[in-house]
Amino acid sequence: GGTLVGASYVLALEEDIDFQDLFCDFFEFFPKANMFEGILEIINRKDTPTKTSRRNFSTAFAEMYHEQFFNRYFPRPYFGAVDTREESSQHHLEDVIFNATEFKTGIAFRFQKSRYDCKIGNGNIWIGEAEANEMRIADVVSASSCIPGGFEPFRFPQEFHWPKTHRYGDDAGAEFGGVKLEAAPGRADSESVALMDGGVYDNQGITSVLLAISRRIANTDTDFEDAEHHDPQSWANWAHDLLAQFSIVDLFVVSDTPLLKETLYTDDEPPAKTAGRFGRWLRRRTLGDVNRYAWIVATTLVISVVAAILRLRETGQLAELRRHLTQGVSGYLPLLYEGLATMIPLLVAGILGAVLLVMRAKINQAAKSMETKLPKFKHPPWYYIKHLRIADIWGMIWQRVGSMAALSADIYMHRIRQLGYGLLFSHKELIPTVMTNEIYAIASAKDASKTLPPQCDPVSADVRAIVELCAGMATKASFDKLSPKTLRQGLKSAIGDANLHSLTQRSGGEPRSDLDILTACGQITTCYNLIRYTQDKLAKADEPANVSSTAALNTLLGVACDDWNQLQSAPFRFVDERLDKGRSALHARQIEENARQGKDATHLLRTAATQ
Incomplete structure (x- = not known):
């Protein structure tokens, strides 16, 4: 990260x-x-x-x-x-x-x-x-x-x-x-x-930058309070006062990589079509059926153990086993054999029975607790619970886990980003100093090419494919090699074979990795957002400029447009140039x-x- x-x-x-x-x-x-x-x-x-x-x-x-x-x-x-x-x-x-x-x-x-x-x-x-x-x-x-x-x-x-x-x-x-x-x-x-x-608290690092600014102010103004407050109201007042001093910043680039998803949560049922005949039969069973089958299995195991012991007693083998106990290590082998034949079923039956008893005790305990807090039940809670189908229970678990994952990983993080940006853009005079640089800027624009100046080439198919891949790429611990097959699977839009080859292989034939794609996307996205930001600054040239003079802005725009045009024809141009140079011998x-x-x-x- x-x-x-x-x-x-x-x-x-x-x-x-x-x-x-x-x-x-x-x-x-x-x-x-x-x-x-x-x-x-x-x-x-x-x-x-x-x-x-x-x-x-x-x-x-x-x-x-x-x-x-x-x-x-x-x-x-x-x-x-x-x-x-x-x-x-x-x-x-x-x-x-x-x-x-x-x-x-x-x-x-x-x-x-x-x-x-x-x-x-x-x-x-x-x-x-x-x-x-x-x-x-x-x-x-x-x-x-x-x-x-x-x-x-x-x-x-x-x-x-x-x-x-x-x-x-x-x-x-x-x-x-x-x-x-x-x-x-x-x-x-x-x-x-x-x-x-x-990122759980300050995903874009906005508050950290505010604190860095506050240290500078506190260094020259002894009355300014630079400590971050803990309670929400005091923190909001502190941040509001601090933002008024933000004029010392010329340009604040906020880079972020939120995923671009059609929906944050899909209410799909767990897969059942591939479960097979047994799987479909199992999904139709109720919790009462499972409880009944478990007791039948436990009882059968206990009966088999009792029958085995009676058989040993009738055949005289039980006395023989006692004699083996006095013969040292060699005498334990027959005992071990018969013991495994009887004790393992007994152990399994005991564990299974204990689990069932504990579960029933927990259910009864929960039922008593519910009866003290809710109006009187017509039937005990177990009467209703035992009729729940396994498929329904699994569906409830699936939906709860999925919605909690979406809530913590996407919705909460989305809200944290909103609060960060809301804080940053809460003062009108600060807006000209902020450039947002999000990875999906090109992919989310209705027509990114129309937002560019005339001297810039339109967004190429290769660039759109790279941005589309990165916008949907989740956080990962390692980088994967790219192949035409995996690349095509990750793209929603159609792309030709020639484009696939250029996106998945370097000039020397070595396969590209996710790192190639991410680096190129970062360069493309930053270039695009810098062009848009500079355009906006030039359009408001009559207002006081916080970044630079109009001449300097025009120079910057020209350089950015030149880089942009090179990236449209060869998205990995700057990545490959760096790789071709190699590191220094020292x-x-x-x-x-x-x-x-x-x-x-x-x-x-x-x-x-x-x-």
């Missing part, structure tokens, strides 16, 4: 790694990396990544990112390598913010560096900068990307990897380096806080050295933290 790309870009700036090299690093690693296998391999190791971490996908994801990506491509893959101080920074960034959401007070937890004073966390819970400098960037990325439902919450600081906690535990030091969270007055102290995806040698040494680079972190 955004944190992975952003963190890599920041580290590249700090290490003076050219963007060309960073581009090649991404295209070398991610299309070939089997993320799922890497996670499973780490989860199955003898020890957990740290002494205090659990064995789960979140911690394994962080460990894999550190071992296979950050530690390989960057000399200092730690938070301490990030430097935004004016007197020592070597790059243009003044604020670096990676968002997570903390589950203690329900607001964003920001891993951030700024030229102005800021907390690493939030106004309620935070960690000192000296300790934060020792965090691995991989842990920050993983905590920021823990999608609810797909990953487990990341316990901070226990599940972060600290220098005093060696990954496979032969260290006699503190369990997690003695790192402690700090809390604001009135907030209960906490040894840990659960972190998850930052950077390649550094990568080989990192891989050869397999170094942890903790000593480099400490050097960076003290500089």
Whole structure:
């Protein structure tokens, strides 16, 4: 996600790694990396990544990112390598913010560096900068990307990897380096806080940018309050006052990748046509039928066990088995054979009977609870429940799970985006400074070509196919190779074989991956939105310009239109140009050295933290 790309870009700036090299690093690693296998391999190791971490996908994801990506491509893959101080920074960034959401007070937890004073966390819970400098960037990325439902919450600081906690535990030091969270007055102290995806709270990072602006204002205006408020009314008042100071921003680009779906939820029944004759018969059974069949099976198993024991007794084999018990190990073999023949059915019957009794007890308990809160029933609740068909019960479960997934993954996120944009566009004077850059802008426009200036070519079939693919691409942990078959299946509009070939293969015949498609789509979409934004600015040239002069805007529009025209004829032009150049020899040698040494680079972190 955004944190992975952003963190890599920041580290590249700090290490003076050219963007060309960073581009090649991404295209070398991610299309070939089997993320799922890497996670499973780490989860199955003898020890957990740290002494205090659990064995789960979140911690394994962080460990894999550190071992296979950050530690390989960057000399200092730690938070301490990030430097935004004016007197020592070597790059243009003044604020670096990676968002997570903390589950203690329900607001964003920001891993951030700024030229102005800021907390690493939030106004309620935070960690000192000296300790934060020792965090691995991989842990920050993983905590920021823990999608609810797909990953487990990341316990901070226990599940972060600290220098005093060696990954496979032969260290006699503190369990997690003695790192402690700090809390604001009135907030209960906490040894840990659960972190998850930052998009849950601030999907576009709008509030984080507002806070960065507030730090600048607070640095010059001692009466201005820069702390983010917790309760809704105070937060709204704080944000409203802050927006009035937004004039210090020339251009705010809000990039986002919401899925473009015809419907967020389809009320379809679970598939039944392929269930077969037995499946159709089972779907017609009621819960009472299942209960009856289960008791019949349990009773039959008990009867078979009793019959087996009686048979052993009548044939004298029971006494023979007792004699075998006194003969050592060899005597146990006949006993084991007969025991398996009798005990396994008895065990299955016991478990099945216990499950049925527990379920009946739970139903009776629920029925009694309902009777105390509702008017008197004509019949006991079980009378109605036992007549429910399996197909109906399965349909209820299917619809509930599907609607809850749509609610949390789509509707809630859509509402969060609306609130973010609503906040940003609530002041008229701010609108000229904001450029929205959403991945489906071209696909959702009725006729994108008509919104472009005359010097721009119309949207080509290849470009429309790329945008259509990306607009419907869900979040994934790895990149897939593209083939004409899979590409055609993912497109709604018809496309020719020649176009399919150019979209799925590079000039050298190597198959393209999702990363090619996503990168090209990002370039195309940004170019398109920049053209539209510049057009709008020029159309309102009589108003005070917040971005640049009219001449500069015309120059920018000309460059953007030239890039756009090149992308229409060759959508992967800029992607392929980067790939054809390759990385520098110096950077390649550094990568080989990192891989050869397999170094942890903790000593480099400490050097960076003290500089």
